[in-house]
Structures are given as C-alpha cells and as structure tokens.
Amino acid sequence: xxxxxxxxxxxxxxxxxxxxxxxxxxxxxxxxxxxxxxxxxxxxxxxxxxxxxxxxxxxxxxxxxxxxxxxxxxxxxxxxxxxxxxxxxxxxxxxxxxxxxxxxxxxxxxxxxxxxxxxxxxxxxxxxxxxxxxxxxxxxxxxxxxxxxxxxxxxxxxxxxxxxxxxxxxxxxxxxxxxxxxxxxxxxxxxxxxxxxxxxxxxxxxxxxxxxxxxxxxxxxxxxxxxxxxxxxxxxxxxxxxx
Amino acid sequence: xxxxxxxxxxxxxxxxxxxxxxxxxxxxxxxxxxxxxxxxxxxxxxxxxxxxxxxxxxxxxxxxxxxxxxxxxxxxxxxxxxxxxxxxxxxxxxxxxxxxxxxxxxxxxxxxxxxxxxxxxxxxxxxxxxxxxxxxxxxxxxxxxxxxxxxxxxxxxxxxxxxxxxxxxxxxxxxxxxxxxxxxxxxxxxxxxxxxxxxxxxxxxxxxxxxxxxxxxxxxxxxxxxxxxxxxxxxxxxxxxxx
Numbered sequence: 429x430x431x432x433x434x435x436x437x438x439x440x441x442x443x444x445x446x447x448x449x450x451x452x453x454x455x456x457x458x459x460x461x462x463x464x465x466x467x468x469x470x471x472x473x474x475x476x477x478x479x480x481x482x483x484x485x486x487x488x489x490x491x492x493x494x495x496x497x498x499x500x501x502x503x504x505x506x507x508x509x510x511x512x513x514x515x516x517x518x519x520x521x522x523x524x525x526x527x528x529x530x531x532x533x534x535x536x537x538x539x540x541x542x543x544x545x546x547x548x549x550x551x552x553x554x555x556x557x558x559x560x561x562x563x564x565x566x567x568x569x570x571x572x573x574x575x576x577x578x579x580x581x582x583x584x585x586x587x588x589x590x591x592x593x594x595x596x597x598x599x600x601x602x603x604x605x606x607x608x609x610x611x612x613x614x615x616x617x618x619x620x621x622x623x624x625x626x627x628x629x630x631x632x633x634x635x636x637x638x639x640x641x642x643x644x645x646x647x648x649x650x651x652x653x654x655x656x657x658x659x660x661x662x663x664x665x666x667x668x669x670x671x
Numbered sequence: 672x673x674x675x676x677x678x679x680x681x682x683x684x685x686x687x688x689x690x691x692x693x694x695x696x697x698x699x700x701x702x703x704x705x706x707x708x709x710x711x712x713x714x715x716x717x718x719x720x721x722x723x724x725x726x727x728x729x730x731x732x733x734x735x736x737x738x739x740x741x742x743x744x745x746x747x748x749x750x751x752x753x754x755x756x757x758x759x760x761x762x763x764x765x766x767x768x769x770x771x772x773x774x775x776x777x778x779x780x781x782x783x784x785x786x787x788x789x790x791x792x793x794x795x796x797x798x799x800x801x802x803x804x805x806x807x808x809x810x811x812x813x814x815x816x817x818x819x820x821x822x823x824x825x826x827x828x829x830x831x832x833x834x835x836x837x838x839x840x841x842x843x844x845x846x847x848x849x850x851x852x853x854x855x856x857x858x859x860x861x862x863x864x865x866x867x868x869x870x871x872x873x874x875x876x877x878x879x880x881x882x883x884x885x886x887x888x889x890x891x892x893x894x895x896x897x898x899x900x901x902x903x904x905x906x907x908x909x910x911x912x913x914x
Contacts, residue, residue, distance in 0.1 A: 582825030586854035590902050599911030606912060611829035625914065637914050651909050658905035659833050665904075666897045668842030669849060669890055671868065671880050 429618035430461055430579030431609060432476040434545045434557045435601055436569045438594050440629040441547050441555050444605045445476045446579075446613075448620035462624040463488050464638065465495070465505050471550040472628045472636050473505065473514060478579035479542030479562070486525045487542065491518070511550055515558040515566045518546050523564035543578040548628075555630050583615045584608035598627055603651055606641070610652045621648070672861035673704055673822030674852060675719040677788045677800045678844055679812045681837050683872040684790050684798050687848045688719045689822075689856075691863035705867040706731050707881065708738070708748050714793040715871045715879050716748065716757060721822035722785030722805070729768045730785065734761070754793055758801040758809045761789050766807035786821040791871075798873050826858045827851035841870055846894055849884070853895045864891075 432445040443462060450456035459481065465473040475491075477484035494502045508514045522544060529540040540562075547557030547569075559576040560566040569576060574594055577585065587608050596604065602625065612619045621643040628636040641648050675688040686705060693699035702724065708716040718734075720727035737745045751757045765787060772783040790800030790812075802819040803809040812819060817837055820828065830851050839847065845868065855862045864886040871879040884891050 583829050585858045586826050590899050591906050602912035615828045654909045656833050658908050662901035662905040665901050666894050669845035
C-alpha cells in the first residue's frame with residue numbers, strides 16, 4: 429500500500445508521500461512515489477502515485493520519455509499550457525498503460541489500477557491539485573475539499589479533517605502531515621518512512637523545496653513521540669463519560 | 672457499514688457499537704447491533720455484529736430461538752459452560768446462516784458475510800472477548816491485543832493504539848471510545864450515532880450496565896467538540912517541521 433497527501437494552502441502547495449511498497453508482507457521494499465516535472469521560472473509540477481507498481485513506473489517512464497523526444501507527436505508534460513491539460517495528459521497516459529497491461533477488460537484492469545495526485549502551478553495559472561482515477565478522469569481541489577489522499581487514507585484522515593486550515597504555515601502543514609503519516613504508520617505495516625516532501629510558494633517558480641524525511645530524523649522523532657503524549661493530555665483534558 | 676469495539680480492561684469489559692445500517696447512501700436506517708445474553712448471578716454475554724444485515728439478524732434470531740426451545744437438540748448460548756464454547760456456538764451458527772444464504776460456495780458466501788465480536792464472563796471463568804470470522808473460526812483477546820474492532824475500523828484505530836491502557840476506569844474508557852467513534856463518524860457517512868454501550872465489572876454478574884448514547888447527549892457533545900479543540904492544542908504544542 430501507500431500513503432500520499434497533497435494540500436493546497438493559501439501560500440502554496442505541499443505534497444508528502446511514503447516510500448514503502450509491498451507485494452505480500454514477505455516482499456517489501458522502499459521506492460520513490462513522488463516525481464517532479466519542474467521548469468525553473470515557468471512551472472512546478474509534482475506527481476504522486478499509488479497502486480500497482482508496474483503501472484505507476486510505466487506511467488512515469490512514459491511521461492519522462494516523452495519530454496525528451498522533441499519531435500514526437502506525443503504530448504509533453506513540460507509543454508502543456510495549463511494544469512488542467514497536465515491532468516488530462518496524465519489521465520490519458522495512465523489509461524494507456526493500464527489498457528496495455530490489461531487487454532481483457534474491466535476485471536483485469538482493476539488489478540493493474542493506480543491512482544495519481546498531480547498538482548502544481550504553471551506561470552499565468554493558479555496553483556491547483558488533481559486526483560486522477562484509473563479510468564483517466566479526475567477531480568480538482570476546491571475551497572471545500574482542499575486536500576487529496578491516495579492509498580491507505582483512512583487512519584490519517586481524522587486529524588486532517590480536524591486540524592487542516594488553509595492559512596497554515598508550511599512548517600505547521602508539514603507537522604500536521606507528519607502526524608497524519610505517523611498515525612498511519614503506527615496502524616498499518618504497508619506504509620512506512622522515509623517520507624518524500626515537496627512544497628512551493630504560489631508564484632515562486634524557482635524556490636521548490638524537495639526533501640526526504642528519514643525515520644531517524646530528530647524532528648520527526650520529536651513530533652512522533654510528542655504526539656503520543658500530547659494525545660493523552662488532550663484526552664485527559666476532556667471529562668470522563670459517566671454512566 | 673458499522674463500527675463496533677470491545678475492550679478488555681483490568682476491571683472488566685466494555686463494548687460500544689454504532690447503529691447506522693445502509694445499502695447505498697440512499698437507503699439507510701438505524702438498527703441495533705449489540706445484543707446481550709445475560710443470566711443474573713451467572714453470566715454476562717455481549718454480542719456485536721458487522722456485515723450483511725440479513726445474515727446478522729438471522730444469527731441473532733437463531734441464537735435467541737434456541738434459548739427458548741428447552742428440548743431442542745440445538746445447543747443453547749445460555750447453557751454453554753465456558754466463553755470458548757459460546758464462541759464456538761456463535762461461530763458454527765454464523766456458518767450455518769451463511770451457508771444457508773449462499774449455497775453456491777465461496778464467492779457468494781462473501782456477499783453474505785458478517786463478523787462478530789462476542790465477549791463476556793461465565794461464573795468460574797475469566798472475562799474475555801472473541802472476534803469471529805464468517806468462516807466460523809475466531810481469535811481471542813490477549814495482553815498484547817486487548818481490544819477488537821469490526822466494521823469501519825481504520826479511522827478510529829490510531830487513538831486506540833495510542834491511548835488504550837488496561838487500567839483505565841470505565842468512564843475514561845468510554846471517553847476514549849467516544850473519541851474513536853467520533854473520529855469515525857466525522858470521516859465516514861456509514862457510521863453514525865446513537866451508540867449502544869454495555870459494560871460490566873469482572874465477577875459482578877448482576878451489575879451489567881446497558882445504555883444508549885444519543886447524538887445530542889450533552890456529555891458526548893462536550894467530548895466531541897472538546898476533542899477538536901484539544902487536538903489543535905496538542906498539535907500546537909509540538910514543534911513545526913523546518914525545511
């Protein structure tokens with residue numbers, strides 16, 4: 429499984445993904461699920477993947493390959509004029525990969541499925557995030573739905589629902605995401621550190637920050653162990669239920 | 672969907688279940704999922720159900736009917752000598768119901784499936800809790816795994832993992848369960864109040880407490896709204912992540 433979240437804040441976009449991949453509990457490894465297609469001064473695009481690893485790797489390879497073949501007739505993620513067109517391109521490429529793996533229709537297509545979060549900003553447009561389904565169609569973040577999750581989404585959702593605010597600072601958004609990821613890791617073996625992070629401020633096309641938070645990162649450790657204590661104190665601050 | 676939790680504390684057992692049942696979002700209703708088979712002075716048995724409603728209702732009806740037919744050769748949940756035998760009886764009755772609904776084997780059996788938590792104490796034995804699978808087999812709580820969840824279990828698991836302690840008071844255990852249920856309700860439409868509760872102290876066969884917590888229960892409201900605030904304060908108490 430996988431856990432990836434993309435948040436749209438007032439000040440910009442934040443993405444975080446885990447790196448564990450597994451086919452059964454006796455076959456697991458660490459693999460990158462976050463990819464960027466940035467053009468300095470012009471566009472920041474971040475893509476995160478969940479689902480069948482063969483499908484998602486083929487998707488990324490195709491998208492990358494087509495940015496190099498200048499005279500190819502295939503469309504190129506680095507030259508799409510808007511984020512909407514980027515999402516359409518990723519969706520159609522995803523459908524292309526799945527139909528190649530699963531020529532026998534809907535049923536086997538499920539097994540080769542994948543979900544994608546793609547977000548970013550292209551100069552002249554607004555920063556935005558899309559969630560793309562295996563069928564190639566997609567939905568966009570809005571004021572009411574300012575974040576998307578893919579993969580093992582349930583454990584980490586309650587804290588996002590309760591504590592997300594669109595005017596969070598980047599550091600506080602990362603703290604919130606780390607708590608959401610840590611809750612998932614503590615409950616589910618198929619999600620694990622290190623966590624990949626990318627973030628950028630609106631209209632800053634040269635300042636994208638890309639980093640990886642390791643399991644032994646001291647600040648992550650502080651947040652993880654502090655969260656257990658803070659939760660217990662939060663619980664203590666509420667009245668007991670009297671029967 | 673459904674959400675039910677059974678906890679074994681040092682001082683006794685606590686059970687909580689939601690009451691929402693649905694077949695699609697346009698067809699939902701409130702139904703009881705907690706049932707007790709208590710004999711004053713001799714046994715407390717609580718049973719909670721998740722899964723196909725026709726299956727679980729038939730299971731409960733069969734178990735109840737067989738407690739009335741004194742000369743029936745079918746075994747009776749009120750006369751089983753141990754909790755282990757109670758779990759075996761519930762498991763075999765569950766399998767009987769599913770195989771009656773799904774004579775065509777594994778595949779349709781899935782659709783008629785159900786999961787059961789059954790716990791309690793019979794005089795002379797220890798209080799314990801079992802989780803029963805649709806196949807009729809089951810597992811028991813232990814020091815390492817002191818609670819079971821069935822139904823929509825993921826949203827409410829992180830807080831249980833972090834804050835459960837075997838020496839909790841009943842009032843604090845109910846508070847913890849309400850936070851776990853409230854986190855689920857806030858994230859998933861298929862789980863909803865009112866919540867049914869049953870609890871009893873070890874070796875007290877006359878003091879079982881059975882109650883229902885309504886959505887407008889003032890103490891539940893306080894815990895629900897207070898939890899949102901307490902979580903934000905808990906998050907504020909941690910350091911931001913600096914990139």
